[in-house]
């Protein structure tokens with residue numbers, strides 16, 4: 631069943647790029663955090679959606695950027711954004727990030743970016759996703775996870791409470807994940823986590839895999 635999400639105001643431009651206002655709004659703050667990390671090498675973007683983030687960020691970060699999404703219908707827009715950006719992004723590939731063992735085929739990555747997916751999938755699927763991300767990270771690699779989270783089991787604003795409730799009313803297995811649960815999962819996989827406050831009560835979790843296992 632397709633989730634009914636709040637109207638994003640998305641529109642498709644003549645060249646096939648899907649313009650998503652929320653993605654355009656958070657691209658700048660997310661880029662600013664990523665710029666501060668000194669990332670180098672290969673980045674895997676999970677759930678690229680429209681492809682706008684890849685186009686806005688890949689060139690400025692000088693990263694070898696691999697966009698992916700589970701939905702084949704998103705690939706044309708990702709390709710169109712890539713063309714618009716001068717073709718500096720790899721061709722998008724299909725990836726269900728909640729499938730077991732994808733890291734065996736796809737890793738290792740110096741960085742992995744995931745924006746706004748965890749609240750849309752059930753907890754067991756999120757658990758598999760986080761485990762696979764940890765396996766797919768190269769030593770010294772960083773997982774950048776952006777989105778809304780519960781804090782001590784509570785939403786952080788009336789708007790977040792309403793969105794979380796609307797998700798759960800459509801599917802009781804999905805909804806915002808608790809921050810402590812997510813950081814706990816990442817810690818269990820050997821990643822150390824740092825939090826960055828982002829606009830609109832969102833967070834960026836920066837989960838680092840140690841360069842050398844002692």
Ligand SMILES: C[S@@+](CC[C@H](N)C(=O)[O-])C[C@H]1O[C@@H](n2cnc3c(N)ncnc32)[C@H](O)[C@@H]1O
Pocket residue numbers: 650653676677678679680683699700701704725726727728729744745746747750751
């Ligand atoms: C809310 S959109 C976010 C898109 C993009 N990251 C952004 O911020 O604009 C969620 C995206 O997750 C993708 N998605 C849903 N389930 C997924 C899964 N199991 N594996 C990978 N991507 C998935 C959807 O196709 C959609 O593109």
